[in-house]
Amino acid sequence: PQEPPKPGTEVSFVRKLRSRQFWRAILAELLGTLVLVSTMLGASVPGPGEAPGGPLYPALAIAAVIVSLGHCFGEISGAQVNPAVTLSLLATKKIDLVRALVYVGAQCLGAFLATGALYLALPRKSTAEVFANRVPVDGNAAQALGMEVLCTFSMVFTIFSVEEQRRRESTEPGNLGIGLAHTAGVMIAARFSGAGMNPARALGPAIITGFWENHWVYWIGPVTGGVLAGVSHEFFFAHSASRQKLVA
Amino acid sequence: PQEPPKPGTEVSFVRKLRSRQFWRAILAELLGTLVLVSTMLGASVPGPGEAPGGPLYPALAIAAVIVSLGHCFGEISGAQVNPAVTLSLLATKKIDLVRALVYVGAQCLGAFLATGALYLALPRKSTAEVFANRVPVDGNAAQALGMEVLCTFSMVFTIFSVEEQRRRESTEPGNLGIGLAHTAGVMIAARFSGAGMNPARALGPAIITGFWENHWVYWIGPVTGGVLAGVSHEFFFAHSASRQKLVA
């Protein structure tokens, strides 16, 4: 995610422009999460007669869609499309509380609409059970929670690192770095927790399919991992880390 | 796609140069679509004795070939290679009607030639049935249509976003962004509609194999999604959106 664009130089229109940009950013988060969740759910649908597959399709799909959304909405709302990312930006004081809450609301609505659209398009509605994030049959919630923390930590840490490089005009392609950090996260945790990493992506299918078992894991885990990553990056690893940051 | 190169500064040769560039652009669209459709059809051929596979090969192939074609023809014709893209550029007044129609014609011819070449190279001609875009057996045309709109929307929206970034000299690799937006589109809709996203790619195999069932889905869906994406980007999401655009 990138910080929202600064208000224009024309002083008299600033308020109005700001308001327009604010609504544009909300719609960007809604539409971005809609596309993200459509992609992840579409990638998890098995072919007719096939068993649900491993993490290959989600691992490829998440990198592709995150890079794509970075181009679409990166300069509008930061293409956060993930409550765990938004809340880690809030925890490091990069966005204010109102914006964070509105974004999370838009993300959840987008995820709900995406799940609804794909549910309508499913020939056999029973297939929708693959949409839900769930703890593996032979695992337990604590194991899944720990892995959600780990994979979201590594993903959000990369986002903060890329944002710092962007401020210093690195030529490395940051969107791809963030996309591949999601792929790496899927590889880490797919077999342990399904590698949700995104509470909105978990919420949409939970509402539509009514499967709420261990749903809290996919909120507590990613948010904890994301906030830990943001805080440790800002206050220890960043170039300009520590005192200055704590004051700013 | 990028806008066609501006005419040179030598005023006297402008007309002639323009004409030469015009024909070069048409040939670029023809050749580009030929390579695109060859790649997509080649990627869908199963090995001897194998059943047709899932969307993995098409998802990888489309990203690879779109990046490659962006390098080859991006500065000549914009490497549109897709009537849905060309018509969304027409709807946003980025190219004129004559150019759009000629490009679409060249794209359809390229797709036909590619399908013909691969048909000739097939050992068993019955395999050619995997070339066609088709609605899944247990789905219906309305579901497929909706998913074609969704996946083409997200793909064309990315193209417009990347083009805007290119005008502002972003260092993010735009070809890769567009390529991965195609991969994301395949992931969204492959199981619902085959993720055509390109009427020319659907037309070539329809002519060669004579399979026209629900063919309209692969024209109406992508064109609707593409035009919606172009219009919503230009008139709402773009940096320089709205009034100015409507006049220009």
Added chain:
Amino acid sequence: PQEPPKPGTEVSFVRKLRSRQFWRAILAELLGTLVLVSTMLGASVPGPGEAPGGPLYPALAIAAVIVSLGHCFGEISGAQVNPAVTLSLLATKKIDLVRALVYVGAQCLGAFLATGALYLALPRKSTAEVFANRVPVDGNAAQALGMEVLCTFSMVFTIFSVEEQRRRESTEPGNLGIGLAHTAGVMIAARFSGAGMNPARALGPAIITGFWENHWVYWIGPVTGGVLAGVSHEFFFAHSASRQKLVA
């Protein structure tokens, strides 16, 4: 491939330096082709008890190794690592005859050494039959030849396009464009001809396994496709195409 570095400005050491650079370039081609062919053969080895797979591994492996070799040897010898590429550069007068022949020799030697090394490392030597480029059982040599021409054409055309963009300092990552053009080529032709695209890669296994059936297809096809691509790019599609080029 990039053109070899120009001689330094110190006039007196130019000859000597040139000679040193020449030998470094030859070793780069040898080592580069060794790594390329090791990667492609390693990617084609099935696991114990598995049947040889489809084009997935080669399609990923070729992109990865081509990007990697572009970083390693792109500024030393152009990282051509492929007689079809070298001969298309010769046909467009971008390198001279002596250099071309020496490079092709180094590439063939590198391919032979790579095949030998992997053959020694194979637990069961019968597995080595998967190393060879071969026409599918139910296809014929003419079909395979046509597909080799098509896929090498699209790949070499991308190389020429990327080289032209590099001269104009594009920020798109050219190595990745060339790597993904190889992936697209594999997707086009893998099921029809094995998508050799590289005579050296075909020669190494032919020598080690003694399998020479239809070997000519993997020389005539790629070289024809590559030369067609180079010539059509230079004399028609390039920014600075035609008269000037024909004289230069």
Added chain:
Amino acid sequence: PQEPPKPGTEVSFVRKLRSRQFWRAILAELLGTLVLVSTMLGASVPGPGEAPGGPLYPALAIAAVIVSLGHCFGEISGAQVNPAVTLSLLATKKIDLVRALVYVGAQCLGAFLATGALYLALPRKSTAEVFANRVPVDGNAAQALGMEVLCTFSMVFTIFSVEEQRRRESTEPGNLGIGLAHTAGVMIAARFSGAGMNPARALGPAIITGFWENHWVYWIGPVTGGVLAGVSHEFFFAHSASRQKLVA
């Protein structure tokens, strides 16, 4: 890997800053290797009832995580996360002995912690046997050793090449080049030796699972290949190769 950042310009705080940077770099190596090894082990876990798969997941996972770690820790410690890389930097006098030894220690500790965490998260502990690097049943240690040398050589050679390009401000994305060099290495050697390429990644699972058979192969092979690559790049292939380097 990139060289560690130079000390600041404020002379009086240099010592202290240096010390702070040193500890930050050590933690970066520890955390980076923890994420790397988590990703590689997570990618190797089969689904319930599935047999362990081929090199596809590791090949994708390594590229994704290396790109991601390059963004996270490239400017802090060079994101070496691999004793074979650290020792090849030592052999070419790019880091001093103390730093090299401390980094290797941090890497081994990170790998141990990652393996421990994933072991705790595994529902059935017997699955942990897939974590270990092992010589294939029908192969022998010498064959595996040779392949480890080859694949680590090609990977480390790419790292040195990318570092040289970075010093000359190339616009090619170096993180991706290094990531894909790892993918190519996995493709070369996965079927022969498991393509360890990283002694720390081999050590962690060896400690946790107690599987030490042929463990030396995964230290001697990668370190030999890495040092050979570093030395041959610095003293023969680099732009500024030879005499100057030997003195510096």
